[in-house]
Amino acid sequence: MKKYVQVFKLSLLSSLEYKVYFLFSILGAFLPIVIQYFMWRSIFEASEVPIVFGYTFQQMFMYTVFSAMISKIISSGIQFEISNDIKYGQFSSFLYRPASYTLYKVSSYLGGKAVYLLLSFLIIYSVLITFQIDIATSGIRLLVFASALLFSFVLNFLIYHIISSLSFWLDEIWYFYFAMGFLITLLSGGIFPLDIFGDTVSLFASFLPFKYTIFFPVNIINGRYDMYEIITGLSLQFIWIVILYMVSRICWGLGNKKYSAVGG
Amino acid sequence: MKSIIKGAKRYGAIYSIIVKNCILNELEYRTNFFMQIFASLVSLLTHFVYVIVVYRSGVNIAGLTSDHILLFTGTYFIMTAIYAFFFVNNFFAFQGHIRHGTMDMYLIKPVSLQFILSLRLINVMGIPDFIVGIGLVCVAWSRLGLETNAMQLLGYAGYIIGGGVMTYALMMLPQVLAFWFTNTSSLYNLGAQLWEANTMPMVIYNRMIQAIGTFVFPIFVVSNIAPLYVLDKLTITGLVWGICAPFLFFALVRVLFLQGLKRYTSASN
Numbered sequence: 387m388k389k390y391v392q393v394f395k396l397s398l399l400s401s402l403e404y405k406v407y408f409l410f411s412i413l414g415a416f417l418p419i420v421i422q423y424f425m426w427r428s429i430f431e432a433s434e435v436p437i438v439f440g441y442t443f444q445q446m447f448m449y450t451v452f453s454a455m456i457s458k459i460i461s462s463g464i465q466f467e468i469s470n471d472i473k474y475g476q477f478s479s480f481l482y483r484p485a486s487y488t489l490y491k492v493s494s495y496l497g498g499k500a501v502y503l504l505l506s507f508l509i510i511y512s513v514l515i516t517f518q519i520d521i522a523t524s525g526i527r528l529l530v531f532a533s534a535l536l537f538s539f540v541l542n543f544l545i546y547h548i549i550s551s552l553s554f555w556l557d558e559i560w561y562f563y564f565a566m567g568f569l570i571t572l573l574s575g576g577i578f579p580l581d582i583f584g585d586t587v588s589l590f591a592s593f594l595p596f597k598y599t600i601f602f603p604v605n606i607i608n609g610r611y612d613m614y615e616i617i618t619g620l621s622l623q624f625i626w627i628v629i630l631y632m633v634s635r636i637c638w639g640l641g642n643k644k645y646s647a648v649g650g
Numbered sequence: 651m652k653s654i655i656k657g658a659k660r661y662g663a664i665y666s667i668i669v670k671n672c673i674l675n676e677l678e679y680r681t682n683f684f685m686q687i688f689a690s691l692v693s694l695l696t697h698f699v700y701v702i703v704v705y706r707s708g709v710n711i712a713g714l715t716s717d718h719i720l721l722f723t724g725t726y727f728i729m730t731a732i733y734a735f736f737f738v739n740n741f742f743a744f745q746g747h748i749r750h751g752t753m754d755m756y757l758i759k760p761v762s763l764q765f766i767l768s769l770r771l772i773n774v775m776g777i778p779d780f781i782v783g784i785g786l787v788c789v790a791w792s793r794l795g796l797e798t799n800a801m802q803l804l805g806y807a808g809y810i811i812g813g814g815v816m817t818y819a820l821m822m823l824p825q826v827l828a829f830w831f832t833n834t835s836s837l838y839n840l841g842a843q844l845w846e847a848n849t850m851p852m853v854i855y856n857r858m859i860q861a862i863g864t865f866v867f868p869i870f871v872v873s874n875i876a877p878l879y880v881l882d883k884l885t886i887t888g889l890v891w892g893i894c895a896p897f898l899f900f901a902l903v904r905v906l907f908l909q910g911l912k913r914y915t916s917a918s919n
Contacts, residue, residue: 410836417843424854425700428711438707561685561775565692572696578703 390493397497422450439582460542468550534603537623544630554641575601595626672772690775712853722851724786729873735776745828751916809876819899829910
Protein backbone atom coordinates (compact mmCIF):
# COMPACT_ATOMS: atom_id res chain seq x y z
CA MET A 387 0.00 0.00 0.00
CA LYS A 388 2.91 2.30 0.84
CA LYS A 389 4.18 2.25 -2.73
CA TYR A 390 0.80 3.36 -4.10
CA VAL A 391 0.68 6.24 -1.58
CA GLN A 392 4.09 7.27 -2.88
CA VAL A 393 2.80 7.21 -6.48
CA PHE A 394 -0.17 9.30 -5.33
CA LYS A 395 2.17 11.88 -3.75
CA LEU A 396 4.38 12.09 -6.82
CA SER A 397 1.41 12.61 -9.14
CA LEU A 398 0.01 15.25 -6.78
CA LEU A 399 3.30 17.17 -6.88
CA SER A 400 3.50 16.75 -10.63
CA SER A 401 -0.01 18.18 -11.11
CA LEU A 402 0.92 21.23 -9.02
CA GLU A 403 4.04 21.82 -11.09
CA TYR A 404 2.11 23.16 -14.11
CA LYS A 405 0.00 25.80 -12.41
CA VAL A 406 -0.89 27.77 -15.54
CA TYR A 407 -1.95 24.59 -17.33
CA PHE A 408 -4.05 23.68 -14.32
CA LEU A 409 -5.75 27.08 -14.21
CA PHE A 410 -6.50 27.00 -17.93
CA SER A 411 -7.95 23.51 -17.67
CA ILE A 412 -10.33 24.77 -14.95
CA LEU A 413 -11.21 27.74 -17.16
CA GLY A 414 -11.66 25.44 -20.15
CA ALA A 415 -14.20 23.39 -18.19
CA PHE A 416 -16.40 26.48 -17.87
CA LEU A 417 -16.60 27.34 -21.58
CA PRO A 418 -19.07 24.58 -22.55
CA ILE A 419 -21.19 25.68 -19.58
CA VAL A 420 -21.25 29.26 -20.93
CA ILE A 421 -22.37 28.07 -24.38
CA GLN A 422 -25.13 25.92 -22.94
CA TYR A 423 -26.21 28.60 -20.46
CA PHE A 424 -26.90 31.06 -23.28
CA MET A 425 -28.50 28.39 -25.46
CA TRP A 426 -30.92 27.29 -22.72
CA ARG A 427 -31.61 30.89 -21.71
CA SER A 428 -32.64 31.66 -25.32
CA ILE A 429 -34.82 28.54 -25.50
CA PHE A 430 -36.55 29.22 -22.18
CA GLU A 431 -37.07 32.91 -23.04
CA ALA A 432 -38.65 31.95 -26.37
CA SER A 433 -40.77 29.20 -24.83
CA GLU A 434 -44.26 30.10 -23.63
CA VAL A 435 -44.10 27.59 -20.79
CA PRO A 436 -41.64 27.57 -17.84
CA ILE A 437 -40.86 23.86 -18.23
CA VAL A 438 -39.03 22.61 -21.33
CA PHE A 439 -38.26 18.90 -21.83
CA GLY A 440 -39.52 18.38 -18.26
CA TYR A 441 -36.89 20.70 -16.76
CA THR A 442 -37.14 24.19 -15.30
CA PHE A 443 -34.44 26.63 -16.34
CA GLN A 444 -32.76 26.32 -12.95
CA GLN A 445 -32.73 22.50 -13.18
CA MET A 446 -31.37 22.60 -16.72
CA PHE A 447 -28.65 25.06 -15.76
CA MET A 448 -27.74 22.99 -12.73
CA TYR A 449 -27.59 19.92 -14.95
CA THR A 450 -25.20 21.71 -17.30
CA VAL A 451 -22.90 22.82 -14.48
CA PHE A 452 -22.83 19.50 -12.66
CA SER A 453 -22.50 17.32 -15.74
CA ALA A 454 -19.49 19.38 -16.87
CA MET A 455 -17.90 19.14 -13.43
CA ILE A 456 -18.59 15.43 -12.99
CA SER A 457 -17.29 14.60 -16.48
CA LYS A 458 -14.05 16.34 -15.54
CA ILE A 459 -13.88 14.62 -12.16
CA ILE A 460 -14.37 11.09 -13.47
CA SER A 461 -12.39 11.41 -16.69
CA SER A 462 -8.97 9.79 -16.34
CA GLY A 463 -7.30 9.68 -19.75
CA ILE A 464 -6.06 6.27 -18.63
CA GLN A 465 -6.62 4.81 -22.13
CA PHE A 466 -3.97 7.03 -23.69
CA GLU A 467 -1.42 6.21 -20.97
CA ILE A 468 -2.04 2.46 -21.22
CA SER A 469 -1.88 2.59 -25.00
CA ASN A 470 1.49 4.36 -24.87
CA ASP A 471 2.86 1.96 -22.24
CA ILE A 472 1.92 -1.03 -24.38
CA LYS A 473 3.00 0.48 -27.69
CA TYR A 474 6.40 1.65 -26.49
CA GLY A 475 7.07 -1.31 -24.21
CA GLN A 476 7.06 0.46 -20.80
CA PHE A 477 4.44 -2.08 -19.79
CA SER A 478 7.23 -4.69 -19.68
CA SER A 479 8.77 -3.09 -16.60
CA PHE A 480 5.52 -3.63 -14.70
CA LEU A 481 5.59 -7.34 -15.42
CA TYR A 482 8.49 -7.87 -13.02
CA ARG A 483 7.74 -5.05 -10.55
CA PRO A 484 6.14 -6.06 -7.25
CA ALA A 485 3.16 -3.82 -7.96
CA SER A 486 -0.14 -4.01 -9.78
CA TYR A 487 -0.17 -2.02 -13.01
CA THR A 488 -3.84 -1.11 -12.60
CA LEU A 489 -3.45 0.03 -8.97
CA TYR A 490 -0.40 2.04 -10.01
CA LYS A 491 -2.53 3.81 -12.63
CA VAL A 492 -5.38 4.39 -10.15
CA SER A 493 -2.99 5.92 -7.58
CA SER A 494 -1.33 8.04 -10.22
CA TYR A 495 -4.72 9.23 -11.49
CA LEU A 496 -6.01 10.07 -7.99
CA GLY A 497 -2.83 12.01 -7.19
CA GLY A 498 -3.14 13.97 -10.41
CA LYS A 499 -6.80 14.73 -9.74
CA ALA A 500 -6.70 15.43 -5.98
CA VAL A 501 -6.50 19.22 -6.23
CA TYR A 502 -8.97 19.26 -9.11
CA LEU A 503 -11.38 17.13 -7.07
CA LEU A 504 -11.10 19.43 -4.09
CA LEU A 505 -11.68 22.53 -6.18
CA SER A 506 -14.58 20.88 -8.01
CA PHE A 507 -16.29 20.05 -4.73
CA LEU A 508 -15.81 23.63 -3.55
CA ILE A 509 -17.32 24.94 -6.80
CA ILE A 510 -20.24 22.48 -6.63
CA TYR A 511 -20.88 23.42 -3.00
CA SER A 512 -20.70 27.17 -3.82
CA VAL A 513 -23.19 26.74 -6.67
CA LEU A 514 -25.56 24.84 -4.38
CA ILE A 515 -25.35 27.55 -1.73
CA THR A 516 -25.66 30.42 -4.24
CA PHE A 517 -28.73 28.93 -5.90
CA GLN A 518 -30.11 27.80 -2.53
CA ILE A 519 -30.62 24.19 -3.58
CA ASP A 520 -31.30 22.93 -0.08
CA ILE A 521 -32.73 19.62 -1.33
CA ALA A 522 -29.28 18.47 -2.36
CA THR A 523 -27.29 20.01 0.44
CA SER A 524 -29.17 18.17 3.17
CA GLY A 525 -26.89 15.61 4.85
CA ILE A 526 -28.33 12.37 3.45
CA ARG A 527 -28.62 13.72 -0.13
CA LEU A 528 -25.01 14.86 -0.12
CA LEU A 529 -23.93 11.51 1.28
CA VAL A 530 -25.70 9.46 -1.39
CA PHE A 531 -24.41 11.86 -4.03
CA ALA A 532 -20.85 11.27 -2.80
CA SER A 533 -21.44 7.50 -2.94
CA ALA A 534 -22.89 7.72 -6.46
CA LEU A 535 -19.91 9.85 -7.52
CA LEU A 536 -17.48 7.28 -6.15
CA PHE A 537 -19.31 4.51 -8.02
CA SER A 538 -19.31 6.68 -11.16
CA PHE A 539 -15.59 7.06 -10.95
CA VAL A 540 -15.06 3.29 -10.57
CA LEU A 541 -17.53 2.57 -13.37
CA ASN A 542 -15.93 5.06 -15.72
CA PHE A 543 -12.48 3.74 -14.87
CA LEU A 544 -13.56 0.18 -15.65
CA ILE A 545 -15.19 1.21 -18.96
CA TYR A 546 -11.97 2.85 -20.13
CA HIS A 547 -9.88 0.02 -18.69
CA ILE A 548 -11.78 -2.43 -20.91
CA ILE A 549 -11.40 -0.17 -23.96
CA SER A 550 -7.69 0.24 -23.16
CA SER A 551 -7.10 -3.50 -23.37
CA LEU A 552 -7.64 -3.20 -27.13
CA SER A 553 -4.14 -1.69 -27.19
CA PHE A 554 -2.80 -5.22 -26.85
CA TRP A 555 -4.18 -6.03 -30.29
CA LEU A 556 -4.02 -2.68 -32.11
CA ASP A 557 -0.99 -0.39 -32.27
CA GLU A 558 -2.69 2.74 -33.58
CA ILE A 559 -5.82 3.23 -31.56
CA TRP A 560 -5.90 6.89 -30.52
CA TYR A 561 -8.64 7.88 -32.95
CA PHE A 562 -10.77 4.99 -31.72
CA TYR A 563 -10.31 6.33 -28.18
CA PHE A 564 -11.40 9.79 -29.33
CA ALA A 565 -14.49 8.34 -31.02
CA MET A 566 -15.37 6.24 -27.98
CA GLY A 567 -14.79 9.23 -25.72
CA PHE A 568 -17.28 11.34 -27.71
CA LEU A 569 -19.82 8.51 -27.82
CA ILE A 570 -19.53 7.67 -24.13
CA THR A 571 -19.87 11.35 -23.17
CA LEU A 572 -23.02 11.59 -25.28
CA LEU A 573 -24.54 8.37 -23.91
CA SER A 574 -23.59 9.31 -20.34
CA GLY A 575 -25.63 12.50 -20.54
CA GLY A 576 -22.44 14.55 -20.45
CA ILE A 577 -23.71 16.98 -23.09
CA PHE A 578 -27.49 17.06 -22.56
CA PRO A 579 -29.81 15.17 -20.21
CA LEU A 580 -30.66 11.86 -21.88
CA ASP A 581 -34.40 12.14 -21.28
CA ILE A 582 -34.73 15.20 -23.53
CA PHE A 583 -34.11 13.02 -26.59
CA GLY A 584 -37.34 11.11 -26.00
CA ASP A 585 -38.46 7.79 -24.56
CA THR A 586 -36.70 5.56 -27.11
CA VAL A 587 -33.25 7.05 -26.51
CA SER A 588 -33.85 7.12 -22.78
CA LEU A 589 -34.88 3.45 -22.76
CA PHE A 590 -31.91 2.46 -24.93
CA ALA A 591 -29.51 4.33 -22.62
CA SER A 592 -30.95 2.66 -19.54
CA PHE A 593 -29.69 -0.74 -20.80
CA LEU A 594 -26.13 0.60 -20.95
CA PRO A 595 -23.77 1.40 -18.06
CA PHE A 596 -22.87 4.89 -19.30
CA LYS A 597 -25.85 6.81 -17.92
CA TYR A 598 -24.82 5.78 -14.40
CA THR A 599 -21.57 7.73 -14.72
CA ILE A 600 -22.98 11.24 -15.26
CA PHE A 601 -26.76 11.38 -15.78
CA PHE A 602 -27.56 9.48 -12.59
CA PRO A 603 -25.34 11.38 -10.07
CA VAL A 604 -26.27 14.74 -11.59
CA ASN A 605 -29.97 14.04 -11.19
CA ILE A 606 -29.42 13.07 -7.55
CA ILE A 607 -27.96 16.47 -6.75
CA ASN A 608 -30.43 18.14 -9.09
CA GLY A 609 -33.23 16.82 -6.86
CA ARG A 610 -35.04 14.96 -9.65
CA TYR A 611 -34.85 11.50 -8.03
CA ASP A 612 -36.71 10.32 -4.96
CA MET A 613 -34.99 8.02 -2.45
CA TYR A 614 -36.41 4.86 -4.06
CA GLU A 615 -34.97 5.83 -7.47
CA ILE A 616 -31.65 6.69 -5.84
CA ILE A 617 -31.36 3.32 -4.13
CA THR A 618 -32.33 1.53 -7.38
CA GLY A 619 -29.74 3.58 -9.27
CA LEU A 620 -27.00 2.91 -6.72
CA SER A 621 -27.76 -0.82 -6.91
CA LEU A 622 -27.57 -0.75 -10.70
CA GLN A 623 -24.28 1.13 -10.49
CA PHE A 624 -22.95 -1.58 -8.22
CA ILE A 625 -24.20 -4.38 -10.51
CA TRP A 626 -22.55 -2.72 -13.52
CA ILE A 627 -19.30 -2.36 -11.55
CA VAL A 628 -19.29 -6.09 -10.81
CA ILE A 629 -20.07 -7.00 -14.45
CA LEU A 630 -17.49 -4.61 -15.90
CA TYR A 631 -14.86 -5.68 -13.38
CA MET A 632 -15.23 -9.27 -14.57
CA VAL A 633 -15.15 -8.20 -18.24
CA SER A 634 -12.05 -6.08 -17.64
CA ARG A 635 -10.28 -9.00 -15.91
CA ILE A 636 -11.04 -11.26 -18.87
CA CYS A 637 -9.95 -8.66 -21.46
CA TRP A 638 -6.81 -7.77 -19.52
CA GLY A 639 -5.91 -11.46 -19.08
CA LEU A 640 -6.33 -12.17 -22.80
CA GLY A 641 -4.40 -9.02 -23.66
CA ASN A 642 -1.48 -9.95 -21.42
CA LYS A 643 -1.12 -13.23 -23.32
CA LYS A 644 -1.02 -11.27 -26.56
CA TYR A 645 1.53 -8.70 -25.34
CA SER A 646 4.73 -8.83 -27.35
CA ALA A 647 6.79 -5.96 -25.81
CA VAL A 648 7.08 -4.13 -29.14
CA GLY A 649 9.33 -1.11 -28.64
CA GLY A 650 10.46 -2.34 -25.24
CA MET B 651 2.80 40.95 -60.44
CA LYS B 652 4.51 38.35 -62.59
CA SER B 653 6.68 37.24 -59.68
CA ILE B 654 3.62 36.95 -57.41
CA ILE B 655 1.92 34.64 -59.93
CA LYS B 656 5.12 32.64 -60.29
CA GLY B 657 5.45 32.34 -56.50
CA ALA B 658 1.79 31.32 -56.15
CA LYS B 659 2.24 28.64 -58.81
CA ARG B 660 5.35 27.30 -57.08
CA TYR B 661 3.69 27.13 -53.66
CA GLY B 662 0.58 25.62 -55.26
CA ALA B 663 2.72 22.86 -56.78
CA ILE B 664 4.52 22.27 -53.45
CA TYR B 665 1.24 22.10 -51.59
CA SER B 666 -0.29 19.63 -54.05
CA ILE B 667 2.73 17.34 -53.50
CA ILE B 668 2.31 17.70 -49.72
CA VAL B 669 -1.39 16.74 -49.93
CA LYS B 670 -0.66 13.80 -52.25
CA ASN B 671 2.06 12.46 -49.97
CA CYS B 672 -0.04 12.89 -46.83
CA ILE B 673 -3.04 11.08 -48.36
CA LEU B 674 -0.84 8.21 -49.58
CA ASN B 675 0.67 8.04 -46.12
CA GLU B 676 -2.78 7.93 -44.51
CA LEU B 677 -4.01 5.24 -46.90
CA GLU B 678 -1.02 3.06 -46.05
CA TYR B 679 -2.47 2.51 -42.56
CA ARG B 680 -6.05 1.76 -43.53
CA THR B 681 -7.35 0.84 -40.08
CA ASN B 682 -6.08 4.14 -38.74
CA PHE B 683 -7.59 5.96 -41.73
CA PHE B 684 -11.05 4.50 -41.09
CA MET B 685 -10.68 5.11 -37.34
CA GLN B 686 -10.11 8.79 -38.10
CA ILE B 687 -13.22 8.92 -40.29
CA PHE B 688 -15.20 7.14 -37.55
CA ALA B 689 -13.92 9.55 -34.88
CA SER B 690 -14.85 12.47 -37.08
CA LEU B 691 -18.39 11.16 -37.62
CA VAL B 692 -18.94 10.60 -33.89
CA SER B 693 -17.62 14.09 -33.16
CA LEU B 694 -20.08 15.46 -35.72
CA LEU B 695 -22.90 13.62 -33.97
CA THR B 696 -22.00 15.15 -30.61
CA HIS B 697 -22.18 18.61 -32.17
CA PHE B 698 -25.32 17.84 -34.15
CA VAL B 699 -27.24 17.09 -30.95
CA TYR B 700 -27.37 20.85 -30.40
CA VAL B 701 -29.44 21.17 -33.59
CA ILE B 702 -31.59 18.20 -32.55
CA VAL B 703 -32.33 19.88 -29.22
CA VAL B 704 -33.30 23.14 -30.91
CA TYR B 705 -35.57 21.30 -33.40
CA ARG B 706 -37.16 19.30 -30.61
CA SER B 707 -37.76 22.40 -28.48
CA GLY B 708 -39.86 23.81 -31.35
CA VAL B 709 -39.08 27.44 -30.49
CA ASN B 710 -37.25 30.19 -32.36
CA ILE B 711 -34.19 31.16 -30.38
CA ALA B 712 -33.01 34.77 -30.50
CA GLY B 713 -35.20 35.28 -33.57
CA LEU B 714 -33.76 32.32 -35.43
CA THR B 715 -35.77 29.29 -36.54
CA SER B 716 -34.39 25.75 -36.38
CA ASP B 717 -33.53 25.96 -40.11
CA HIS B 718 -31.50 29.11 -39.47
CA ILE B 719 -29.60 27.25 -36.74
CA LEU B 720 -29.01 24.43 -39.23
CA LEU B 721 -27.38 26.91 -41.62
CA PHE B 722 -25.06 28.15 -38.86
CA THR B 723 -24.22 24.62 -37.74
CA GLY B 724 -23.49 23.54 -41.33
CA THR B 725 -21.15 26.51 -41.73
CA TYR B 726 -19.50 25.64 -38.41
CA PHE B 727 -18.90 22.08 -39.70
CA ILE B 728 -17.34 23.46 -42.91
CA MET B 729 -15.01 25.69 -40.89
CA THR B 730 -14.13 22.81 -38.57
CA ALA B 731 -13.30 20.79 -41.69
CA ILE B 732 -10.99 23.54 -42.94
CA TYR B 733 -9.31 23.78 -39.53
CA ALA B 734 -8.93 20.00 -39.22
CA PHE B 735 -7.82 19.30 -42.78
CA PHE B 736 -5.28 22.08 -43.24
CA PHE B 737 -4.05 23.19 -39.84
CA VAL B 738 -4.71 21.08 -36.77
CA ASN B 739 -1.87 18.54 -37.12
CA ASN B 740 0.62 21.28 -37.97
CA PHE B 741 -0.39 23.42 -35.01
CA PHE B 742 -0.22 20.41 -32.74
CA ALA B 743 3.39 19.79 -33.80
CA PHE B 744 4.47 23.44 -33.83
CA GLN B 745 5.52 23.99 -30.21
CA GLY B 746 7.34 20.66 -30.25
CA HIS B 747 9.60 22.02 -33.00
CA ILE B 748 10.48 24.99 -30.80
CA ARG B 749 10.90 22.96 -27.62
CA HIS B 750 12.94 20.15 -29.15
CA GLY B 751 14.85 22.25 -31.67
CA THR B 752 13.56 20.27 -34.68
CA MET B 753 12.70 23.50 -36.48
CA ASP B 754 16.31 23.54 -37.67
CA MET B 755 15.64 21.14 -40.51
CA TYR B 756 12.85 23.38 -41.84
CA LEU B 757 14.99 26.50 -41.59
CA ILE B 758 17.28 25.20 -44.32
CA LYS B 759 14.48 24.41 -46.79
CA PRO B 760 14.12 26.77 -49.77
CA VAL B 761 10.49 27.69 -48.94
CA SER B 762 8.80 30.03 -46.50
CA LEU B 763 9.30 28.66 -42.99
CA GLN B 764 5.83 29.73 -41.86
CA PHE B 765 4.28 28.09 -44.93
CA ILE B 766 5.96 24.73 -44.42
CA LEU B 767 5.37 24.67 -40.65
CA SER B 768 1.70 25.63 -41.07
CA LEU B 769 0.70 23.37 -43.95
CA ARG B 770 3.02 20.39 -44.30
CA LEU B 771 0.52 17.96 -42.71
CA ILE B 772 -3.14 17.33 -43.44
CA ASN B 773 -5.76 15.53 -41.39
CA VAL B 774 -8.34 13.39 -43.17
CA MET B 775 -10.74 13.90 -40.26
CA GLY B 776 -11.73 17.12 -42.03
CA ILE B 777 -13.26 15.24 -44.98
CA PRO B 778 -16.49 13.98 -43.30
CA ASP B 779 -16.97 17.36 -41.59
CA PHE B 780 -16.79 19.07 -44.97
CA ILE B 781 -19.23 16.70 -46.70
CA VAL B 782 -21.74 16.84 -43.82
CA GLY B 783 -21.31 20.62 -43.49
CA ILE B 784 -22.02 21.22 -47.20
CA GLY B 785 -25.02 18.89 -46.97
CA LEU B 786 -26.48 20.73 -43.96
CA VAL B 787 -25.97 24.13 -45.59
CA CYS B 788 -27.73 22.91 -48.78
CA VAL B 789 -30.67 21.53 -46.77
CA ALA B 790 -30.98 24.72 -44.70
CA TRP B 791 -30.58 26.90 -47.79
CA SER B 792 -33.40 25.06 -49.53
CA ARG B 793 -35.72 24.95 -46.47
CA LEU B 794 -35.22 28.66 -45.88
CA GLY B 795 -35.97 29.40 -49.55
CA LEU B 796 -32.83 31.51 -49.92
CA GLU B 797 -31.98 32.92 -53.33
CA THR B 798 -29.29 31.05 -55.25
CA ASN B 799 -27.64 33.72 -57.35
CA ALA B 800 -24.00 34.58 -58.06
CA MET B 801 -23.99 37.40 -55.47
CA GLN B 802 -25.18 35.09 -52.68
CA LEU B 803 -22.88 32.20 -53.59
CA LEU B 804 -19.79 34.35 -54.09
CA GLY B 805 -20.47 36.29 -50.90
CA TYR B 806 -20.92 33.10 -48.89
CA ALA B 807 -17.80 31.50 -50.41
CA GLY B 808 -15.81 34.71 -49.87
CA TYR B 809 -16.69 34.88 -46.19
CA ILE B 810 -15.91 31.16 -45.83
CA ILE B 811 -12.43 31.84 -47.21
CA GLY B 812 -12.13 34.85 -44.87
CA GLY B 813 -13.21 32.57 -42.03
CA GLY B 814 -10.50 30.12 -43.06
CA VAL B 815 -7.85 32.84 -42.88
CA MET B 816 -9.23 33.93 -39.52
CA THR B 817 -9.13 30.32 -38.32
CA TYR B 818 -5.49 30.14 -39.25
CA ALA B 819 -4.66 33.42 -37.52
CA LEU B 820 -6.57 32.74 -34.29
CA MET B 821 -5.46 29.16 -33.82
CA MET B 822 -1.86 29.90 -34.85
CA LEU B 823 -1.61 32.69 -32.27
CA PRO B 824 -1.11 30.40 -29.22
CA GLN B 825 1.44 28.39 -31.22
CA VAL B 826 3.52 31.43 -32.09
CA LEU B 827 3.58 32.41 -28.42
CA ALA B 828 5.61 29.22 -27.85
CA PHE B 829 8.67 31.20 -29.00
CA TRP B 830 8.31 33.15 -25.73
CA PHE B 831 6.64 30.70 -23.33
CA THR B 832 7.89 27.32 -24.70
CA ASN B 833 4.90 25.29 -23.40
CA THR B 834 1.61 26.70 -24.71
CA SER B 835 -0.45 23.52 -24.66
CA SER B 836 -2.85 25.01 -22.11
CA LEU B 837 -3.46 28.00 -24.41
CA TYR B 838 -3.94 25.59 -27.29
CA ASN B 839 -6.59 23.71 -25.29
CA LEU B 840 -8.27 26.96 -24.37
CA GLY B 841 -8.32 27.96 -28.04
CA ALA B 842 -9.94 24.62 -28.88
CA GLN B 843 -12.60 25.25 -26.23
CA LEU B 844 -13.24 28.75 -27.59
CA TRP B 845 -13.70 27.23 -31.03
CA GLU B 846 -16.76 25.43 -29.64
CA ALA B 847 -18.43 28.81 -29.06
CA ASN B 848 -19.39 28.68 -32.74
CA THR B 849 -21.49 25.55 -32.16
CA MET B 850 -24.41 27.96 -31.80
CA PRO B 851 -24.98 31.30 -33.62
CA MET B 852 -23.39 34.27 -31.86
CA VAL B 853 -26.78 36.01 -31.45
CA ILE B 854 -27.59 33.74 -28.50
CA TYR B 855 -24.82 35.36 -26.41
CA ASN B 856 -25.12 38.68 -24.63
CA ARG B 857 -23.85 41.92 -26.18
CA MET B 858 -20.56 41.95 -24.30
CA ILE B 859 -19.60 38.41 -25.37
CA GLN B 860 -20.68 39.20 -28.94
CA ALA B 861 -18.47 42.31 -28.99
CA ILE B 862 -15.44 40.50 -27.54
CA GLY B 863 -15.93 37.51 -29.85
CA THR B 864 -16.25 39.79 -32.88
CA PHE B 865 -13.66 42.50 -32.31
CA VAL B 866 -11.19 41.49 -29.58
CA PHE B 867 -10.69 37.75 -30.16
CA PRO B 868 -12.84 37.42 -33.31
CA ILE B 869 -13.79 33.76 -33.00
CA PHE B 870 -17.34 34.58 -34.18
CA VAL B 871 -15.98 35.95 -37.47
CA VAL B 872 -14.99 32.37 -38.34
CA SER B 873 -18.44 30.89 -38.93
CA ASN B 874 -21.06 33.58 -38.28
CA ILE B 875 -20.40 36.15 -40.98
CA ALA B 876 -21.07 33.88 -43.99
CA PRO B 877 -24.56 32.71 -42.86
CA LEU B 878 -25.47 36.20 -41.64
CA TYR B 879 -24.58 37.49 -45.10
CA VAL B 880 -26.85 35.06 -46.98
CA LEU B 881 -29.63 35.69 -44.46
CA ASP B 882 -29.28 39.42 -45.16
CA LYS B 883 -28.79 40.06 -41.42
CA LEU B 884 -25.27 41.47 -41.66
CA THR B 885 -24.75 45.09 -40.65
CA ILE B 886 -22.41 47.37 -42.63
CA THR B 887 -19.86 47.08 -39.76
CA GLY B 888 -20.08 43.29 -39.89
CA LEU B 889 -19.78 43.31 -43.67
CA VAL B 890 -16.58 45.39 -43.61
CA TRP B 891 -15.12 43.76 -40.48
CA GLY B 892 -15.70 40.31 -41.97
CA ILE B 893 -13.45 41.31 -44.88
CA CYS B 894 -10.78 43.27 -42.96
CA ALA B 895 -10.40 41.24 -39.74
CA PRO B 896 -8.88 38.10 -41.33
CA PHE B 897 -6.18 40.18 -43.07
CA LEU B 898 -5.45 42.18 -39.90
CA PHE B 899 -5.10 39.10 -37.73
CA PHE B 900 -3.10 37.26 -40.36
CA ALA B 901 -0.68 40.22 -40.45
CA LEU B 902 -0.49 40.19 -36.64
CA VAL B 903 0.44 36.50 -36.61
CA ARG B 904 3.00 37.06 -39.37
CA VAL B 905 4.67 39.87 -37.38
CA LEU B 906 4.66 37.78 -34.19
CA PHE B 907 6.08 34.79 -36.05
CA LEU B 908 8.98 36.84 -37.45
CA GLN B 909 9.64 38.44 -34.06
CA GLY B 910 9.44 35.10 -32.30
CA LEU B 911 11.78 33.44 -34.78
CA LYS B 912 14.54 35.77 -33.61
CA ARG B 913 14.23 34.14 -30.18
CA TYR B 914 14.53 30.58 -31.53
CA THR B 915 17.60 28.95 -30.00
CA SER B 916 17.63 25.38 -31.38
CA ALA B 917 17.25 24.13 -27.81
CA SER B 918 17.81 20.38 -27.30
CA ASN B 919 19.19 19.97 -30.79
